[in-house]
Amino acid sequence: MKDILREIGMIERCFESIANIEFKDYGLAKNQYIYLARICENPGIIQERVADMLKVHRSTASRAIGKLKKAGFIIKKCDKNNKKILKLYPTESGLKMYALLENEEVYSDKVALQGFTSEEIEKLLNFLKRIRQNIEPDWELVKKGGTRDYLIRLQGTENRLKADKR
Amino acid sequence: MKDILREIGMIERCFESIANIEFKDYGLAKNQYIYLARICENPGIIQERVADMLKVHRSTASRAIGKLKKAGFIIKKCDKNNKKILKLYPTESGLKMYALLENEEVYSDKVALQGFTSEEIEKLLNFLKRIRQNIEPDWELVKKGGTRDYLIRLQGTENRLKADKR
DNA sequence: ATAGTTTTGTTGCATTTGCAATAAAATTTT
DNA sequence: AAAATTTTATTGCAAATGCAACAAAACTAT
Numbered sequence: 196m197k198d199i200l201r202e203i204g205m206i207e208r209c210f211e212s213i214a215n216i217e218f219k220d221y222g223l224a225k226n227q228y229i230y231l232a233r234i235c236e237n238p239g240i241i242q243e244r245v246a247d248m249l250k251v252h253r254s255t256a257s258r259a260i261g262k263l264k265k266a267g268f269i270i271k272k273c274d275k276n277n278k279k280i281l282k283l284y285p286t287e288s289g290l291k292m293y294a295l296l297e298n299e300e301v302y303s304d305k306v307a308l309q310g311f312t313s314e315e316i317e318k319l320l321n322f323l324k325r326i327r328q329n330i331e332p333d334w335e336l337v338k339k340g341g342t343r344d345y346l347i348r349l350q351g352t353e354n355r356l357k358a359d360k361r
Numbered sequence: 362m363k364d365i366l367r368e369i370g371m372i373e374r375c376f377e378s379i380a381n382i383e384f385k386d387y388g389l390a391k392n393q394y395i396y397l398a399r400i401c402e403n404p405g406i407i408q409e410r411v412a413d414m415l416k417v418h419r420s421t422a423s424r425a426i427g428k429l430k431k432a433g434f435i436i437k438k439c440d441k442n443n444k445k446i447l448k449l450y451p452t453e454s455g456l457k458m459y460a461l462l463e464n465e466e467v468y469s470d471k472v473a474l475q476g477f478t479s480e481e482i483e484k485l486l487n488f489l490k491r492i493r494q495n496i497e498p499d500w501e502l503v504k505k506g507g508t509r510d511y512l513i514r515l516q517g518t519e520n521r522l523k524a525d526k527r
Numbered sequence: 528a529t530a531g532t533t534t535t536g537t538t539g540c541a542t543t544t545g546c547a548a549t550a551a552a553a554t555t556t557t
Numbered sequence: 558a559a560a561a562t563t564t565t566a567t568t569g570c571a572a573a574t575g576c577a578a579c580a581a582a583a584c585t586a587t
Binding site for chain 1: 362363364365366368369370371372373374375376377378379382383395414415416417418463466467468469470472473474475476477481482484485486488489490491492493495496497499500503504508509
């Protein structure tokens with residue numbers, strides 16, 4: 196059933212392509228819109244947290260957000276109690292841009308879910324959240340240099356996974 | 362309900378990160394595994410078709426597959442009836458590598474679907490296929506330089522979408 | 528048949544991405 | 558309190574990505 200992850204990959208690349216092409220007209224470079232949206236929805240958030248939400252590398256987030264700042268869509272504010280962190284806030288023009296982004300996102304969503312009943316949508320969202328929660332620990336692990344010993348485990352020597360039991 | 366596309370994005374980036382890190386030990390650079398898998402599963406396929414399956418740009422596929430060839434995992438064969446196309450086939454070592462890839466993919470899939478019943482998995486796969494089929498035409502359109510006029514349509518001036526009616 | 532279009536493939540260029548290394552503040556441990 | 562670890566952020570480097578432009582074979586239409 197690896198088709199599931201493949202379908203997810205295809206869908207994601209489709210929407211990413213489309214969004215990047217469409218947002219170029221707005222002056223947003225590749226993938227910048229996802230960062231802007233998260234900052235607008237979570238004003239005061241720090242970079243590290245944005246990277247976690249999006250599942251991208253810290254350095255990638257650093258540069259993408261740096262560009263959003265340079266373009267005037269967000270500002271970085273020092274925290275009084277913590278000199279290390281930089282809180283992120285949208286500017287006026289960032290919020291205006293965000294409104295445009297939302298239109299696109301809502302539209303893409305409508306296209307994606309054509310023909311779905313609301314129960315189906317609810318179920319699907321539940322499924323996807325569960326998958327994400329299932330995989331997040333592995334992501335954290337591998338991100339920090341850990342290794343998933345799937346070769347061993349697949350041979351049946353270990354048995355950490357509930358799913359293995361069936 | 363744009364959460365659905367966001368969840369898909371997060372899940373995809375998680376698995377992509379993990380796979381890229383894990384496959385680096387095998388000598389596979391970023392994302393090369395997805396190309397190799399498709400070629401092994403569809404021997405004789407041409408590049409253009411691989412790009413379509415994966416939803417990546419032609420030039421991206423061209424280079425990624427070029428590297429697979431250089432690494433000796435695949436070969437490109439001229440067609441007798443059509444001088445333009447190059448059919449792709451895995452080599453011995455490509456097939457060996459593919460076997461390793463499959464282990465990882467199967468394992469990731471198991472992790473992802475922990476706690477899912479088989480009916481749920483079936484439903485989920487059905488949902489995802491429908492989403493992909495819903496979005497593919499837009500991808501084809503935008504890829505070829507077309508524009509989706511979602512701004513107009515969202516204002517209610519047009520009404521091409523069934524989903525708009527609810 | 529021949530002119531126009533589509534299909535397939537490659538390459539230069541600019542951009543994004545992620546890894547590794549670095550740094551400094553904050554937190555935890557001893 | 559001092560030392561060790563963790564958290565947060567940045568930057569050089571190498572690699573992947575996609576767009577645009579190009580080229581050539583194949584197909585379509587006049």
